[in-house]
Amino acid sequence: MEVLWVVLGILVVLAIVTVDSTSALRTSSPHELRIDVVGKLWWWEVRYPGTGVVTANEIHIPRGTPINIHLTSDNVIHSFWVPELAGKMDTIPGQPNNLEFTADQVGTYRGRCAEFCGLQHAHMGFAVVVETPADYGRWLARRERVPLEPASEEAAAGQLVFEREACAGCHTIRGTDAHGTAGPDLTDVGSRGRLGADTVPNTAPNMRDWIRDAQSLKPGISMPSFRSLPERDIAALATYLESLK
Numbered sequence: 001m002e003v004l005w006v007v008l009g010i011l012v013v014l015a016i017v018t019v020d021s022t023s024a025l026r027t028s029s030p031h032e033l034r035i036d037v038v039g040k041l042w043w044w045e046v047r048y049p050g051t052g053v054v055t056a057n058e059i060h061i062p063r064g065t066p067i068n069i070h071l072t073s074d075n076v077i078h079s080f081w082v083p084e085l086a087g088k089m090d091t092i093p094g095q096p097n098n099l100e101f102t103a104d105q106v107g108t109y110r111g112r113c114a115e116f117c118g119l120q121h122a123h124m125g126f127a128v129v130v131e132t133p134a135d136y137g138r139w140l141a142r143r144e145r146v147p148l149e150p151a152s153e154e155a156a157a158g159q160l161v162f163e164r165e166a167c168a169g170c171h172t173i174r175g176t177d178a179h180g181t182a183g184p185d186l187t188d189v190g191s192r193g194r195l196g197a198d199t200v201p202n203t204a205p206n207m208r209d210w211i212r213d214a215q216s217l218k219p220g221i222s223m224p225s226f227r228s229l230p231e232r233d234i235a236a237l238a239t240y241l242e243s244l245k
Helices: 003-026 131-146 153-164 204-217 231-243
Strands: 033-039 044-047 054-056 058-062 066-073 076-082 089-091 098-102 109-114 124-130
Touching: 033 058, 033 076, 033 089, 058 131, 066 076, 066 089, 089 098, 124 131, 153 231, 204 231
Parallel strands: 033 066, 058 124
Antiparallel strands: 033 044, 044 054, 066 098, 076 089, 076 109, 109 124
8 A cells, every 4th residue: 555655656746747847838938939720621821929010831940949839729639740840740630839940040930730630631730930030120120111012003902802802701911901811811922932722932933823713722722713704804913913012
């Protein structure tokens, strides 16, 4: 019995230490940069707390700064993995996890979902862009500003198409009447390197193809096809979205 009580005492102590340590790990240090990332179907929402910056599938961070990626999911379990920067960490509905790391080299690092999550699991990629602190500061300052008015007639026509069609009901563009939450925030979509969570490069032809029939590029996603739109409207809409930087 004495041995049993000793073993039970040790287990209780270990349990208390584990709970305390886990709680400490989930508490951000004041010296860390916290970034909130939510696993979606099949893309990543990225928020910078304390700013108005919301983006998707690209995470910009400053070199040499401790980073705390606060991970959640609003659907199924995903796994956030950037092999060159940190280990895997699951994103679990209702169970936030924190992934901490410091990036020492400027560059772009590819990330993937490492937990099978459905039809488009293979096309749920993202990029972590490590910049100098000065470049990161400039990037963040640009993203905090409301986008400028369209600079060309075609882009202005594209904005009208965006607000007239279902786009504005699913997506947000700051400074406009579009406040949808079903799809990625598009406020800076023109600056992103790739479309569809790393599905295709972000080029003008690919943007037009994505608008026209995203289902042909990434079947099963929530975005419907717009093949019934006139080609001039698709071209104008693509011009407008590519201008959002």
